[in-house]
Amino acid sequence: MDESGLPEGAALRRALRWLSEQRSESPGANVAALIEQASMRFDLSPLEENYLLDQLARWVVPSDRRT
Secondary structure (H helix, E strand, O other), X not given: OOOOOOOOOHHHHHHHHHHHHHHHXXXXXXXXXXXXXXXXXXXXXXXXXXXXXXXXXXXXXXXXOOO
């Protein structure tokens, strides 16, 4: 457990669930802004927030960039 009393990764899992709900309710919402909100709401560490931002890059940038 971390200092918050939650099992390791629990805040990140809760943030991911919340992000998924927000995206379902508002598909056009700014994902980067939602990640910032989730980071504050679930007291994510900078490393956890960076993980979410890295995932955002994977969602936005196509994996196959052939020209």
